[in-house]
């Protein structure tokens with residue numbers, strides 16, 4: 001399939017683009033490099049541009065004769081979204097609308113996009129199914145839920161066939177060490193812990209140790225980017241005109257922050273210096289997926305289940321690329 005991948009110079013998008021190209025698809029990446037890296041686009045063609053620019057989108061969809069769009073491009077920092085909601089509503093919602101309008105105009109109906117577990121509200125359930133109540137705790141989560149609603153409306157009115165993938169916590173790097181995580185600032189737990197474990201690394205700040213969890217730290221579901229890439233391929237092929245489906249993408253297993261710290265210490269062989277800080281606005285105690293829908297409907301299974309193995313891939317990337325992509 002000829003696929004336009006927005007945000008394909010970023011972490012999950014770059015990884016998935018590489019994975020899809022290897023699976024035989026023809027990839028064109030649209031990325032404004034606001035947080036992505038040229039070097040992350042090893043496969044396919046990179047066009048530097050903004051998803052919110054209607055002319056760029058229209059021309060590109062025609063030039064690459066796209067049959068489908070996978071949409072990763074977004075502003076992605078929960079904390080920043082609380083401070084600058086305008087940026088998030090503009091980049092995530094308004095720009096996605098421009099992309100979707102361009103797709104419909106060009107007759108392209110297949111759409112897979114990166115939603116998030118941040119669409120769910122606080123819950124006492126061990127795991128969350130897709131029909132759990134949504135109640136985003138941050139503008140970031142609210143923008144993702146809004147895009148889901150827009151996609152549903154476009155399915156009904158214009159025949160869009162889409163899958164919204166609610167990722168839990170993406171983690172890890174390619175086992176060959178070629179592609180990994182390089183955000184600036186880095187807000188994701190595993191890379192922050194890996195940096196803290198290095199000699200002279202900044203102390204890790206544990207945001208709250210009084211959550212209602214077994215050890216008082218937040219519990220999350222860590223899913224390897226390899227498994228996320230496979231989920232994109234499976235859902236893309238399953239898209240049907242006029243139908244939309246929401247899928248959780250997680251392993252179904254939760255790990256507390258303290259457990260992840262211990263895993264990083266085992267993998268690196270170094271202690272992680274920590275200090276406790278107040279809870280962060282927008283956080284919830286526990287976010288763990290029930291991935292049964294993806295499993296039952298599309299036979300997706302996470303190949304990566306062991307936390308230490310996932311951390312090992314991230315550690316291998318950080319050792320080979322101490323300055324990330326170096327740009």
Ligand SMILES: NC(=O)c1ccc[n+]([C@@H]2O[C@H](COP(=O)([O-])OP(=O)(O)OC[C@H]3O[C@@H](n4cnc5c(N)ncnc54)[C@H](O)[C@@H]3O)[C@@H](O)[C@H]2O)c1
Pocket residue numbers: 006007008009010011012013030031032033034035036037049050051052071072073074075076091095114115116117166167168169170171183
């Ligand atoms: N990483 C996670 O754990 C996680 C969890 C849930 C959801 N998500 C979602 O997955 C997607 C990818 O996340 P990521 O961690 O790879 O983020 P990332 O920041 O690494 O990648 C986002 C990419 O989009 C590009 N971009 C942003 N705005 C753009 C615009 N207007 N036009 C063109 N390009 C633009 C950036 O340059 C970057 O390359 C995002 O939509 C994010 O919200 C990620």
